[in-house]
Amino acid sequence: xxxxxxxxxxxAGVMEDRPFAIPSKKLVMWLFIISDACTFGAMLFAYxxxxxxxxxxxxxxxxxxxxxxxxxxxxxxxSSLTMLIGTRxxxxxxxxxxxxxxxxxxxxxxxxxxxxxxxxxxxxxxxVSLFQNPWGAPLFGASFFGITGLHLAHVISGAIALTVVAxxxxxxxxxxxxxxxxxxxxxxxxxxxxxxxxMVYLLNVAQ
Amino acid sequence: xxxxxxxxxxxxxxxxxxxxxxxxxxxAYHSPGVIRMLVVAAIQAxxxxxxxxxxxxxxxxxxxxxxxxxxxxxxxxxxxxxDSFRLISMKPFPK
Numbered sequence: 001x002x003x004x005x006x007x008x009x010x011x012a013g014v015m016e017d018r019p020f021a022i023p024s025k026k027l028v029m030w031l032f033i034i035s036d037a038c039t040f041g042a043m044l045f046a047y048x049x050x051x052x053x054x055x056x057x058x059x060x061x062x063x064x065x066x067x068x069x070x071x072x073x074x075x076x077x078x079s080s081l082t083m084l085i086g087t088r089x090x091x092x093x094x095x096x097x098x099x100x101x102x103x104x105x106x107x108x109x110x111x112x113x114x115x116x117x118x119x120x121x122x123x124x125x126x127x128v129s130l131f132q133n134p135w136g137a138p139l140f141g142a143s144f145f146g147i148t149g150l151h152l153a154h155v156i157s158g159a160i161a162l163t164v165v166a167x168x169x170x171x172x173x174x175x176x177x178x179x180x181x182x183x184x185x186x187x188x189x190x191x192x193x194x195x196x197x198x199m200v201y202l203l204n205v206a207q
Numbered sequence: 208x209x210x211x212x213x214x215x216x217x218x219x220x221x222x223x224x225x226x227x228x229x230x231x232x233x234x235a236y237h238s239p240g241v242i243r244m245l246v247v248a249a250i251q252a253x254x255x256x257x258x259x260x261x262x263x264x265x266x267x268x269x270x271x272x273x274x275x276x277x278x279x280x281x282x283x284x285x286x287x288x289x290d291s292f293r294l295i296s297m298k299p300f301p302k
Contacts, residue, residue: 052294
């Protein structure tokens with residue numbers, strides 16, 4: 001076998017089997033997810049650092065805020081379930097079911113975003129901003145809005161991406177694999193929320 | 208996604224994740240502790256990755272490629288804690 005064939009990879013017999021046995025787009029999504037996991041990890045570690053080092057870190061989340069967070073968690077985890085059902089439908093060839101459940105997921109994501117923005121609005125009204133915090137450590141505002149804002153950006157961009165993919169799937173531009181690949185992203189957004197809730201909210205409950 | 212798993216499994220995992228979220232809220236009021244809460248979150252994340260994202264159905268090579276590297280990076284980030292404790296208890300400029 002010539003070196004040219006090996007380097008150019010034109011001979012079918014020369015090519016290795018795919019080591020992970022998944023489409024390259026799916027592998028790219030997994031690589032994006034692990035890099036994003038490290039980004040969120042770094043932000044949560046930074047949050048833990050400033051929280052640990054600040055003697056006047058505020059514990060101000062009242063029961064009403066925690067009820068709101070519980071509702072947001074319920075909505076986001078439920079959206080993961082609807083995304084699972086949509087993916088399963090796409091794999092089974094049920095195009096209408098896949099599109100319907102993907103759009104249910106998008107709507108749930110938008111409800112989550114609306115609840116989050118309502119909470120932000122309430123906190124901003126109370127005087128919390130990126131650079132000031134009436135309850136104590138000024139870095140609270142920057143870290144709170146930084147982490148929840150990055151997560152919210154993921155939810156909104158995920159809702160847009162799922163809408164584009166579902167419409168493309170309806171028109172035949174995308175296939176069931178694309179629905180599944182974007183469902184991975186959506187589940188990851190759900191997974192990150194599972195760490196944001198205890199770190200940012202539950203450890204700062206007003207007792 | 209392979210054909211493994213079923214809607215019943217998905218529903219059980221969904222319920223388990225919600226129950227654990229409820230446990231975290233209970234802990235926040237009765238026995239708050241960062242380690243305990245993060246352990247519960249890690250179990251939730253494990254269920255989400257394995258069942259919702261179907262990593263358990265993929266080839267072991269994919270799991271080996273993804274999980275250890277990610278955990279290594281996240282574990283190495285833990286070196287910040289010593290410095291955060293120094294700030295609050297040792298004072299860089301003692302009087």
